[in-house]
Amino acid sequence: MTSALIFFGVVATLFAGWRAGRRVRFFLHIFQLETYKFGRYGRWLAGHVPSLIVRPSHGVGAAALAGGGLVASVAAPKWGVLAVLLVWPMAFISSRRYRSDQEKKPLAFTDRMVRLAIPTALLALLPVASGGLYGWALRSPTGVLWYLGGFLAADLGAPLWVALGAALMHPVETAIQRGFKRQARRRLQTRSDLSVVGITGSYGKTSTKFIVAELLRQKYNVYATPSSYNTPMGLCLAVNEHLKPEHQVLVLEYGIRYPGDMDELCDIAEPDASVVTTIGVAHLETMGSQDRIAAEKGVLVERTAPDGPAVLNADDERVAAMAERAAGPVWRISTEGHPDADITADDIRYDTGGTAFDVTDDTGTTVTFETQLLGRHNVLNVLLAVAVGRSMGLRLRQMAHAVRRVEPIEHRLQLRSRGDVTIIDDAFNSNPVGARNAVEILSEMDGGKRVIVTPGMVELGDRQWTENKDFGVVLAQHDLDLVVLVGEEQTAPIQAGLSEGGAPAERIMVVDSLAEAQEILERRLGPGDVVLYENDLPDQYSV
Numbered sequence: 001m002t003s004a005l006i007f008f009g010v011v012a013t014l015f016a017g018w019r020a021g022r023r024v025r026f027f028l029h030i031f032q033l034e035t036y037k038f039g040r041y042g043r044w045l046a047g048h049v050p051s052l053i054v055r056p057s058h059g060v061g062a063a064a065l066a067g068g069g070l071v072a073s074v075a076a077p078k079w080g081v082l083a084v085l086l087v088w089p090m091a092f093i094s095s096r097r098y099r100s101d102q103e104k105k106p107l108a109f110t111d112r113m114v115r116l117a118i119p120t121a122l123l124a125l126l127p128v129a130s131g132g133l134y135g136w137a138l139r140s141p142t143g144v145l146w147y148l149g150g151f152l153a154a155d156l157g158a159p160l161w162v163a164l165g166a167a168l169m170h171p172v173e174t175a176i177q178r179g180f181k182r183q184a185r186r187r188l189q190t191r192s193d194l195s196v197v198g199i200t201g202s203y204g205k206t207s208t209k210f211i212v213a214e215l216l217r218q219k220y221n222v223y224a225t226p227s228s229y230n231t232p233m234g235l236c237l238a239v240n241e242h243l244k245p246e247h248q249v250l251v252l253e254y255g256i257r258y259p260g261d262m263d264e265l266c267d268i269a270e271p272d273a274s275v276v277t278t279i280g281v282a283h284l285e286t287m288g289s290q291d292r293i294a295a296e297k298g299v300l301v302e303r304t305a306p307d308g309p310a311v312l313n314a315d316d317e318r319v320a321a322m323a324e325r326a327a328g329p330v331w332r333i334s335t336e337g338h339p340d341a342d343i344t345a346d347d348i349r350y351d352t353g354g355t356a357f358d359v360t361d362d363t364g365t366t367v368t369f370e371t372q373l374l375g376r377h378n379v380l381n382v383l384l385a386v387a388v389g390r391s392m393g394l395r396l397r398q399m400a401h402a403v404r405r406v407e408p409i410e411h412r413l414q415l416r417s418r419g420d421v422t423i424i425d426d427a428f429n430s431n432p433v434g435a436r437n438a439v440e441i442l443s444e445m446d447g448g449k450r451v452i453v454t455p456g457m458v459e460l461g462d463r464q465w466t467e468n469k470d471f472g473v474v475l476a477q478h479d480l481d482l483v484v485l486v487g488e489e490q491t492a493p494i495q496a497g498l499s500e501g502g503a504p505a506e507r508i509m510v511v512d513s514l515a516e517a518q519e520i521l522e523r524r525l526g527p528g529d530v531v532l533y534e535n536d537l538p539d540q541y542s543v
Contacts, residue, residue, distance in 0.1 A: 120165035201277025230255030284461030472497020
C-alpha cells in the first residue's frame, strides 16, 4: 500500500503542478494582451468566470479532498488518500483551454514579463508550500491531502496571483518607465537636426507611417518604428535603441486608449509635423465618444512645432475641425473632392494587382499613382503621405515612383494566392471603415465566387452591436456568394443585419472556429474564386 501511495502521489503532484503552471502562464498572457492594465484585466476576468476562471475540475478536486479526508478520518486513512490520488489526475488532466500552441499572439517573455512572472510564481507557490509543510507536520498519510489542497488553491487562484504580482511590481515598473522616458527626451533634445513626424488616428496609423517613410526616403535618411509601436514604451524603445545619428527624419505613430495618453506621448517626442488620419469608433470603451477621441487626438496637432505642418483628412469633419488647433500651416487631403483640399485623388480603380488613382497636388500637377495597396482608405493614407512629402520639398512624380514599392502590411488587405484562389487577408483589427472598404474591394473583384470569412468586430463599446449589425447589412447589399461567420454568439448582430438586408439564408454559414471555416472553403472553392478574411479575433476574445 505504501508503494502505491508514493507512486500515485508523485503522479497526482505532477498533474497538479502541470495544470497550475499552465493556468498561471495563461493568465500572465491575458494580462499582457490587456496591455498590463488592471482595469482591462479585471473586466476580462469578470466576463470569463464560469468558462475559464472557476472550472468543473476545481469542484471535483474540492469534493475529492473533502470525501477522501472524511474516509481517512473515520475509516481507513490510506484507502481514503489513495482514492483521492486516483481521482486527481483524471480531474486535472484536461487543460485544452490553456494550450499555448493555439495562441495567435504568443506570450512574449519581455523583461517586463519576466519581472512579473517571478513574483507571480512565488505567490502561486505559497499555498503549495504551506499545504506541504502542514501535511508533513501531521506525519500521517492524510498529510498528502493538505499538499494537494495547496495545489488546488494555487490553480484556482492563478488569476489572483497575476494581479497581486503586478501590484507588487507596479512601483518598480513605474520607476523603470520614468527612466526610459527621461532618456528618450534627452536624446531628442540633443537632435536639433532631426525632424519628428507624428501620426495618429483611429485607423490607418501604421499603414500611413510606412508610406510616409518610403516617400521621404527619396530625399532623407528615415527611421520609422516597426509594426504598431505606438505606446510610451514603444516610442522610448525607438528613440533609445534604434535612432541613429545619421537619421534625419523619425516617423512615429501615437496611439491612445485613455484621456491624457496623447500628452504623455508628446512629452516624450513632440512632433515637428503631425498627421491625423480619421476619427472612428475604435476605443469607445475607454474614451466614451468620438468627440472625446477627436479632442484627445487633436492634442497632437496642438503640440506640433509652431512652424510645423499639420496634415489633416478633410473628408472627416472631426479631423478637418482640428485645423483651428494648428499653430503652423495646414495641409488638407481628400478623396471626395473637398473644395479646401490641397491634395486630392480621382478615378480610383482596383484589380488583383492593387489600386490606381490620379493625384493632384497644391501646384495643380496631376500624376497617376499605382500601388500594391488595396482600398479607398489606403488611397487616403497615400494622400496623407504625399502631403507630408510636399511639405518637406518632394515632387509629386518622385513620390509616385516611390509608392509603387510600398508593400501591404501583413494581414491588412494583403493580396495572396492559394493555388488558383485569390486571398484578401484583412485579418488585423477589423474596424467599421476598413471592413466596409474591404467588402467594396471584394465585390469589385472579377472572377468566380466572392466569399467573406469574419467573426465581426470588437472593442467598439456601446456601438458594438450596432456597428456589427450595420456591417451585416453592408454584406447583404454587396450580394456576395458566401458569408462565413465565425462564432454563433459573437456574430449574432451580423446575422441580424444580413437578415434585415435580405441576404439569402443559403448563402450564410455560421461555424464555431476558423479551422472549421477553412475545411468548408477547401470543399467549396474553385479556380478564380476570391476570399476575404476580415478580422481574426485576438486570443483574449477567442477563449
